[in-house]
Amino acid sequence: MFQDFKKDAEEALEKILKARNIEQKIVLEKPEEEFGDLAAPICFELAPVLKKSPAAIAEELVKQIKIPKGSLVKEVKAFRGYLNFYLDYEKLAPLLIKKVRRLGENYGREKKNGKIVLEHTSANPDGPLHIGHGRNAIIGDTLARILRFAGHDIETQFYVNDMGKQLAVVVWGLRRFKLDRNKKSDEAIAEVYIQANRLLEENPENEKEISELLRNYEAGDKKVIKEFETAAKYCIEGITKTLERLKIKHDTFVWESSFVRDSSVDRVIRKIKATKFVRHGEVLSLDLSSFGIEKELVLARKDGTYLYTTRDIAHHIWKSTQGSVINVWGADHKLVAAQLKAVLKILGQKEPEFIIYEFISLPEGSMSTRKGIFISLDELVEESVKRAYVEVNKRRGEESDKFKKSVAESVGVGAVRYNIVKVSPEKSMVFKWEEALDFERQGAPFVQYAYARACGILEKAELESSGDTPVLTENEKLLIKIISKFPGVIEECANTRKASPLASYVLDLANAFHRFYMFEPVLKSEQKEFRLNLVEATRITLRNALNLLGIEPLERM
RNA sequence: GCCCACGUAGCUCAACGGACAGAGCAACAGGCUUCGGACCUGUAGGUUCCGGGUUCAAAUCCCGGCGUGGGCACCA
Numbered sequence: 001m002f003q004d005f006k007k008d009a010e011e012a013l014e015k016i017l018k019a020r021n022i023e024q025k026i027v028l029e030k031p032e033e034e035f036g037d038l039a040a041p042i043c044f045e046l047a048p049v050l051k052k053s054p055a056a057i058a059e060e061l062v063k064q065i066k067i068p069k070g071s072l073v074k075e076v077k078a079f080r081g082y083l084n085f086y087l088d089y090e091k092l093a094p095l096l097i098k099k100v101r102r103l104g105e106n107y108g109r110e111k112k113n114g115k116i117v118l119e120h121t122s123a124n125p126d127g128p129l130h131i132g133h134g135r136n137a138i139i140g141d142t143l144a145r146i147l148r149f150a151g152h153d154i155e156t157q158f159y160v161n162d163m164g165k166q167l168a169v170v171v172w173g174l175r176r177f178k179l180d181r182n183k184k185s186d187e188a189i190a191e192v193y194i195q196a197n198r199l200l201e202e203n204p205e206n207e208k209e210i211s212e213l214l215r216n217y218e219a220g221d222k223k224v225i226k227e228f229e230t231a232a233k234y235c236i237e238g239i240t241k242t243l244e245r246l247k248i249k250h251d252t253f254v255w256e257s258s259f260v261r262d263s264s265v266d267r268v269i270r271k272i273k274a275t276k277f278v279r280h281g282e283v284l285s286l287d288l289s290s291f292g293i294e295k296e297l298v299l300a301r302k303d304g305t306y307l308y309t310t311r312d313i314a315h316h317i318w319k320s321t322q323g324s325v326i327n328v329w330g331a332d333h334k335l336v337a338a339q340l341k342a343v344l345k346i347l348g349q350k351e352p353e354f355i356i357y358e359f360i361s362l363p364e365g366s367m368s369t370r371k372g373i374f375i376s377l378d379e380l381v382e383e384s385v386k387r388a389y390v391e392v393n394k395r396r397g398e399e400s401d402k403f404k405k406s407v408a409e410s411v412g413v414g415a416v417r418y419n420i421v422k423v424s425p426e427k428s429m430v431f432k433w434e435e436a437l438d439f440e441r442q443g444a445p446f447v448q449y450a451y452a453r454a455c456g457i458l459e460k461a462e463l464e465s466s467g468d469t470p471v472l473t474e475n476e477k478l479l480i481k482i483i484s485k486f487p488g489v490i491e492e493c494a495n496t497r498k499a500s501p502l503a504s505y506v507l508d509l510a511n512a513f514h515r516f517y518m519f520e521p522v523l524k525s526e527q528k529e530f531r532l533n534l535v536e537a538t539r540i541t542l543r544n545a546l547n548l549l550g551i552e553p554l555e556r557m
Numbered sequence: 558g559c560c561c562a563c564g565u566a567g568c569u570c571a572a573c574g575g576a577c578a579g580a581g582c583a584a585c586a587g588g589c590u591u592c593g594g595a596c597c598u599g600u601a602g603g604u605u606c607c608g609g610g611u612u613c614a615a616a617u618c619c620c621g622g623c624g625u626g627g628g629c630a631c632c633a
Contacts, residue, residue: 039575161633299631422569428627521592
């Protein structure tokens with residue numbers, strides 16, 4: 001609904017510009033609170049054209065501007081060269097409340113949009129997910145939720161790298177070391193993987209056996225295939241459990257090897273060979289320098305076997321036939337991402353989009369599954385939930401243990417998800433326990449608490465229609481404004497493929513509600529009906545936003 | 558060495574090229590006569606890494622440094 005206000009402001013402005021024959025793009029931005037609800041800095045741009053000061057132009061325009069009757073614009077003021085638009089809260093409030101209540105869980109949802117294949121997590125099946133993979137999974141899952149809400153038909157995919165050296169080492173290790181069946185399956189695989197790597201380091205001559213394993217796997221040796229698949233599946237079983245706890249689910253698991261087996265890689269190679277970018281040397285490679293990539297891209301070795309990126313080209317062509325493609329990848333894949341884009345362009349396919357996130361490292365350096373240096377996602381979640389339990393117990397000691405445990409689970413998981421998603425992906429992070437487990441005041445629990453407070457009020461009263469809109473307090477106005485902005489935030493997040501604006505939005509909303517709660521009594525108020533409805537609208541919006549972040553809205557906590 | 562990203566309060570992070578750079582944590586000072594205090598109010602804290610440039614306007618864009626992370630395999 002805030003967007004309706006924006007549109008009203010735009011149209012009013014457009015009209016006078018047109019009347020004066022001025023062609024200038026209209027941009028409206030969020031001003032400081034004291035300057036209204038939307039601001040147009042257009043007079044600064046017009047100043048050199050009209051040869052007048054911005055302030056003078058603003059004064060002129062504000063006199064001419066006409067606010068249409070049904071508009072959500074209350075008034076327009078000129079100040080310091082800006083045109084400031086003020087929202088008519090009394091008009092907006094009843095419309096907004098009605099709309100939010102009518103739409104409920106669909107408030108903010110957008111119309112049907114296209115299909116998107118979203119790949120995320122895609123960790124090597126050589127051990128449990130560590131916190132770095134966690135960043136990938138949480139960014140990916142949150143984006144999937146947002147895009148789905150924005151009307152897209154989303155299919156989330158986990159690409160299983162079953163043709164890589166890592167899995168080969170696992171298979172090699174499984175022939176030599178005992179798999180601990182009592183452990184969580186991904187942990188058990190990691191144990192074997194780490195042991196195998198140690199052995200390989202001590203006896204480098206064994207590397208030949210790894211290569212042979214890979215060759216046999218690619219060649220289609222039935223027995224070897226069985227070993228690889230069993231190992232990968234066993235590991236993924238554990239990975240899936242970790243993700244489940246974080247409320248993350250993949251629609252499909254796509255196996256790298258399938259593109260070799262169905263010879264789509266061969267077909268792609270043939271197509272690529274027909275382009276002018278092939279470099280004819282000892283090996284088959286591509287010259288991508290015209291795309292600003294100096295490094296040549298090798299597609300096949302001397303013996304004719306393919307490389308990882310080659311298979312990924314076939315994989316991406318397959319994906320692009322299903323819809324738009326978005327990949328959530330780590331910063332170590334930046335080059336491959338650029339190469340893939342270039343190749344897809346060469347082949348006349350739509351280029352995939354990439355969400356690249358920077359690494360999470362430990363204070364002592366980068367993580368390595370191979371060396372066993374990592375903090376697993378399970379550990380992090382477990383600690384977070386444990387920590388949450390302590391907090392719940394402190395506040396709700398009298399409640400049943402079942403209740404406290406379930407709240408702790410939601411709060412712990414929510415905190416992990418929120419702490420990751422609030423940081424933009426392009427920032428690298430150094431993991432510190434104290435920080436990861438610090439339930440900062442303004443984090444997931446803060447928002448969940450706002451939701452619980454709203455539910456608490458609504459529980460105690462019958463919700464009717466909102467009645468007349470009273471004169472609004474500042475706290476009410478702010479709350480109304482923020483609620484009305486929700487659909488716009490969704491649109492922004494969906495368009496920019498970013499989750500962090502939603503993360504800060506939900507904080508703003510919770511914050512505004514907490515303040516409202518503090519200063520504006522609901523049940524004892526003269527405006528009880530209206531305020532109850534405002535609480536309900538807040539509750540609905542909070543709930544929708546929390547669901548998109550994968551954080552459970554709790555009626556009680 | 559070359560390529561890419563990042564550098565904002567003591568710490569963790571925000572800020573479509575726009576008004577005085579904002580939150581939280583930590584510090585300090587307040588608020589239970591409660592619809593649940595996982596809350597609210599206030600004070601203090603800044604050369605937006607440094608130096609140039611473009612612009613009416615730069616944390617944001619461009620150029621050059623410095624620092625951190627990542628890439629530069631017939632690995633994945």
